[in-house]
Amino acid sequence: MTMEKKITVLPGDGIGPEVVASAVRVLQVIGKRFNHTFQLNYATIGGAAIDQHNNPLPDETIAMCENSDAILLGAVGGPKWDNNSPELRPEKGLLRIRKHFDLFANLRPVKAFASLLDASPLKREVAENVDLMIVRELTGGVYFGEPRMRTENGAIDTVVYSTAEIERIVENAFELARLRNGKLCSVDKANVLETSRLWREVVEAKKKDYPDVQVEHNLVDSVAMKLITNPGHYDVVVTENMFGDILSDEASVITGSLGVLPSASIRGDNFGLYEPVHGSAPEIAGQGVANPAATILSVAMMLQYSFGLKEEAAEIERAVSAVFNDGYFTADLARDGSRILSTTEWTDKVINEIDTSF
Amino acid sequence: MTMEKKITVLPGDGIGPEVVASAVRVLQVIGKRFNHTFQLNYATIGGAAIDQHNNPLPDETIAMCENSDAILLGAVGGPKWDNNSPELRPEKGLLRIRKHFDLFANLRPVKAFASLLDASPLKREVAENVDLMIVRELTGGVYFGEPRMRTENGAIDTVVYSTAEIERIVENAFELARLRNGKLCSVDKANVLETSRLWREVVEAKKKDYPDVQVEHNLVDSVAMKLITNPGHYDVVVTENMFGDILSDEASVITGSLGVLPSASIRGDNFGLYEPVHGSAPEIAGQGVANPAATILSVAMMLQYSFGLKEEAAEIERAVSAVFNDGYFTADLARDGSRILSTTEWTDKVINEIDTSF
Ligand SMILES: CC(C)[C@H](C(=O)O)[C@@H](O)C(=O)O
Numbered sequence: 018m019t020m021e022k023k024i025t026v027l028p029g030d031g032i033g034p035e036v037v038a039s040a041v042r043v044l045q046v047i048g049k050r051f052n053h054t055f056q057l058n059y060a061t062i063g064g065a066a067i068d069q070h071n072n073p074l075p076d077e078t079i080a081m082c083e084n085s086d087a088i089l090l091g092a093v094g095g096p097k098w099d100n101n102s103p104e105l106r107p108e109k110g111l112l113r114i115r116k117h118f119d120l121f122a123n124l125r126p127v128k129a130f131a132s133l134l135d136a137s138p139l140k141r142e143v144a145e146n147v148d149l150m151i152v153r154e155l156t157g158g159v160y161f162g163e164p165r166m167r168t169e170n171g172a173i174d175t176v177v178y179s180t181a182e183i184e185r186i187v188e189n190a191f192e193l194a195r196l197r198n199g200k201l202c203s204v205d206k207a208n209v210l211e212t213s214r215l216w217r218e219v220v221e222a223k224k225k226d227y228p229d230v231q232v233e234h235n236l237v238d239s240v241a242m243k244l245i246t247n248p249g250h251y252d253v254v255v256t257e258n259m260f261g262d263i264l265s266d267e268a269s270v271i272t273g274s275l276g277v278l279p280s281a282s283i284r285g286d287n288f289g290l291y292e293p294v295h296g297s298a299p300e301i302a303g304q305g306v307a308n309p310a311a312t313i314l315s316v317a318m319m320l321q322y323s324f325g326l327k328e329e330a331a332e333i334e335r336a337v338s339a340v341f342n343d344g345y346f347t348a349d350l351a352r353d354g355s356r357i358l359s360t361t362e363w364t365d366k367v368i369n370e371i372d373t374s375f
Numbered sequence: 376m377t378m379e380k381k382i383t384v385l386p387g388d389g390i391g392p393e394v395v396a397s398a399v400r401v402l403q404v405i406g407k408r409f410n411h412t413f414q415l416n417y418a419t420i421g422g423a424a425i426d427q428h429n430n431p432l433p434d435e436t437i438a439m440c441e442n443s444d445a446i447l448l449g450a451v452g453g454p455k456w457d458n459n460s461p462e463l464r465p466e467k468g469l470l471r472i473r474k475h476f477d478l479f480a481n482l483r484p485v486k487a488f489a490s491l492l493d494a495s496p497l498k499r500e501v502a503e504n505v506d507l508m509i510v511r512e513l514t515g516g517v518y519f520g521e522p523r524m525r526t527e528n529g530a531i532d533t534v535v536y537s538t539a540e541i542e543r544i545v546e547n548a549f550e551l552a553r554l555r556n557g558k559l560c561s562v563d564k565a566n567v568l569e570t571s572r573l574w575r576e577v578v579e580a581k582k583k584d585y586p587d588v589q590v591e592h593n594l595v596d597s598v599a600m601k602l603i604t605n606p607g608h609y610d611v612v613v614t615e616n617m618f619g620d621i622l623s624d625e626a627s628v629i630t631g632s633l634g635v636l637p638s639a640s641i642r643g644d645n646f647g648l649y650e651p652v653h654g655s656a657p658e659i660a661g662q663g664v665a666n667p668a669a670t671i672l673s674v675a676m677m678l679q680y681s682f683g684l685k686e687e688a689a690e691i692e693r694a695v696s697a698v699f700n701d702g703y704f705t706a707d708l709a710r711d712g713s714r715i716l717s718t719t720e721w722t723d724k725v726i727n728e729i730d731t732s733f
Pocket residue numbers: 108111112262566567596
């Protein structure tokens with residue numbers, strides 16, 4: 018079954034354009050090999066969009082995304098825009114695109130590559146075999162709750178969740194757990210927060226529909242420990258926006274490199290935004306040394322979650338893993354005896370791996 | 376200079392009474408050795424207080440604490456009270472005692488003991504030499520902000536900080552940094568939260584008074600990574616209540632055992648509450664196997680921060696460290712070839728160490 022898909026590409030700032038260029042090459046090779054047509058349209062977001070349109074998420078970008086099947090994003094941000102007012106900061110583009118497209122489910126898989134574990138701060142026996150998925154609610158909670166403002170003598174922010182918002186993300190996590198190893202850990206702070214008590218109730222109610230999924234509730238502070246002491250314990254972890262931000266970044270250290278972690282931000286239908294977990298790394302931008310693995314793996318997530326192309330996604334994952342196993346790394350993962358490749362050279366290896374396996 | 380001090384002792388639940396008994400023995404030995412008188416008065420908190428007074432923080436307990444110079448607490452909580460209504464849960468006693476006594480500064484030192492690093496999930500080279508102090512704001516933020524309630528279609532919580540609340544904790548952290556290695560990392564989520572932007576402004580303003588302290592601002596998600604990838608980077612870390620809850624528990628894994636981490640919750644004068652970081656561990660309560668090190672080290676913090684007795688505090692720390700170096704551990708830290716002692720036996724070793732060094 019061949020497919021025709023329209024993808025909006027938002028390279029963004031810093032190393033964004035470089036890693037996106039690599040991922041696009043891999044995508045096109047997959048298209049050729051499996052007979053799909055991926056039509057790419059480029060637009061701006063973040064700092065690049067502020068520079069060109071004085072708006073971190075221009076209307077043209079929104080319109081183009083609305084007219085496409087998925088979005089591929091590089092990264093946004095950099096010192097150039099650090100002192101801008103909140104509305105003119107690159108990350109505002111990210112927050113707005115999530116909200117505009119109602120991309121409420123942020124999927125962040127953390128899977129250890131055996132060949133990278135020397136770079137992990139964790140002992141090999143703790144990190145190996147880790148294969149977990151953090152499902153972070155992405156369009157609610159304290160990120161968007163009102164009021165958020167200065168008061169007479171201070172400031173306030175508001176954590177807001179509707180039951181419906183919790184239900185849809187929790188369902189999403191249950192469905193994922195069912196497709197994986199059937200274990201779900203719901204994370205909250207129910208001993209302190211009212212929103213967390215509601216969250217826990219929703220999970221308890223939903224679990225009746227998923228008798229095949231084993232559910233545990235755990236407090237965010239406790240999970241912050243266990244993600245490091247025993248990450249192998251987890252399969253799917255579901256949590257609210259702020260806790261998810263912290264825990265998913267924390268979990269990202271397990272693999273030994275932010276440079277290999279993809280993410281998907283999806284909604285009820287198949288539309289989604291795919292981006293690497295790492296940032297725009299302005300300090301190494303333009304040098305051709307960035308690690309494109311996370312963006313390439315984000316394309317694999319796009320194929321799987323937005324287009325249902327499992328075999329194609331698996332082929333990318335296999336190729337990336339094979340290149341690491343062959344001992345080829347970009348500079349961020351360099352170690353004694355490894356071969357250091359540029360962004361383009363490393364991408365060539367992945368593409369060759371895909372080609373030669375026809 | 377001999378001292379006379381009144382201490383309220385709140386053993387609490389689970390292993391609380393056992394570890395507190397050990398810490399009290401050590402305190403009395405220090406009193407004898409250095410010629411101080413510590414008068415101890417016992418009261419209830421948490422589950423034990425719910426059972427006896429139907430109140431997790433009875434008025435008698437408050438009155439006794441008001442009439443003392445410091446509080447030593449074991450731990451609260453257990454499955455017995457897990458399904459109680461929020462007002463009748465053990466941790467409500469903890470939250471109320473913090474608020475009642477305005478114990479706004481929670482100090483959580485994380486210091487690696489070389490002899491325990493085999494038990495750490497982190498590689499030895501990452502964890503060794505770590506010596507950091509997390510300063511968590513303890514009486515504000517989303518823990519106490521109003522409104523916190525169910526709404527028509529969901530629930531809300533409120534993050535509230537006054538400028539004055541931020542100022543006092545930030546000052547406290549600057550003072551500590553000055554006494555330590557002169558480095559302060561302030562943690563916030565200023566790219567999203569209004570309270571965080573205020574927090575950052577306060578730190579910026581205060582730093583003018585502390586030209587000798589080197590300050591950095593960092594985002595909570597980024598610190599959640601760096602605490603694991605490069606914990607040696609940190610000296611003093613200051614943050615708001617919820618972030619502090621998560622990051623301090625996360626940082627606690629570095630040492631290899633929750634069982635060795637003390638904490639202090641203090642206010643502007645010298646009054647403070649001292650407790651181990653670990654919980655009540657109901658599954659091992661009453662068996663005499665709990666690790667008393669964290670509570671013993673909490674007593675050392677009491678001597679230092681509430682009573683200004685630095686030499687006495689250092690003597691306890693030295694003794695604990697010596698016992699670990701001699702290869703004596705409680706069961707939680709057991710490993711091949713180590714000698715496993717009971718709570719009481721291990722405490723005896725610490726006391727002998729103090730005695731023989733007269
Ligand atoms: C840039 C920032 C607003 C964003 C977030 O907190 O959601 C980022 O940390 C992320 O996790 O994608």
